[in-house]
Amino acid sequence: MKTFSTSIFLIVILLSTSFGAKPAKPLSVIDLELHPGGTYMMTTKASVNGHEGRFIFDTGGGISYISPEFAKAAACEPWGQITGFMLTGQRLDMQRCDGLAFDVDRLHLPMPSLGVFDIGKFMPPKTPKIDGSIGLDAFAGKTVTLSLAGKKLTVESTSSLRERIRNGKELPIRLVREAEGLALSVVAAVRTPKGVAWMELDSGNGGAHVVGKHIAQVIGLDTEKKEPQEGRLSFTDGIAIDGPFRVNPTLTMDGNIGTRFMINYNLTIDLAGGRAWLAPAGGGN
Numbered sequence: 001m002k003t004f005s006t007s008i009f010l011i012v013i014l015l016s017t018s019f020g021a022k023p024a025k026p027l028s029v030i031d032l033e034l035h036p037g038g039t040y041m042m043t044t045k046a047s048v049n050g051h052e053g054r055f056i057f058d059t060g061g062g063i064s065y066i067s068p069e070f071a072k073a074a075a076c077e078p079w080g081q082i083t084g085f086m087l088t089g090q091r092l093d094m095q096r097c098d099g100l101a102f103d104v105d106r107l108h109l110p111m112p113s114l115g116v117f118d119i120g121k122f123m124p125p126k127t128p129k130i131d132g133s134i135g136l137d138a139f140a141g142k143t144v145t146l147s148l149a150g151k152k153l154t155v156e157s158t159s160s161l162r163e164r165i166r167n168g169k170e171l172p173i174r175l176v177r178e179a180e181g182l183a184l185s186v187v188a189a190v191r192t193p194k195g196v197a198w199m200e201l202d203s204g205n206g207g208a209h210v211v212g213k214h215i216a217q218v219i220g221l222d223t224e225k226k227e228p229q230e231g232r233l234s235f236t237d238g239i240a241i242d243g244p245f246r247v248n249p250t251l252t253m254d255g256n257i258g259t260r261f262m263i264n265y266n267l268t269i270d271l272a273g274g275r276a277w278l279a280p281a282g283g284g285n
Contacts, residue, residue: 030152055131060256146267
């Protein structure tokens, strides 16, 4: 009888330990805020050289950058040049600051080079000041989860990633490094009747998804229509992407998927291994 009682006691202890286990702790959870300058455009606070500012977080930005005014406050004298191309083909040149770092939450994020660029001139009048943009290049080699619905950017630990992807569906992606390897963005595999298209995942696009004219007809869109049009695509993992879609004749990529889709999912991206997972936003931040 004594042996039986001891066994029951051990089982109770094991069960209580299992059910009471704390969730794995990520490296960092960065709070995001909606900015009035754009639909679902998210910002966060960070500091550079001890000088704090507010920055857009943009998965489609490629290059992180600071404004000329902020560069001066952070004791950087811009020099040289970074050259890239916007998704619609326009060439973009900016100077750079080297050897700086973003400090955000508990993270120190060294940046080989930061662009110097004034985003304010593209904002509507009286828009609150933005000091620059933080892109995926700031998190190169790490794994991040973006929850637009939860307004969080989580930098995963090895253990928190294991928990995160249990409820996720893997999404085939490619990591794209332009501007002599400084830029970092992600394109995902999309089904078409002709084969696989690769479309950028862009948390900075709050309008209609954008599709290149070169594949618009293949996916059932009117190539001559300038206004957004309804339609439906799907990633190769079967998850649907609902419109509206805008056809752009000068797009340098197959397409750009924005916040109209991303608001419904938590997107986890392994920026070292080149893997990604999607989980419904209701499944937690």
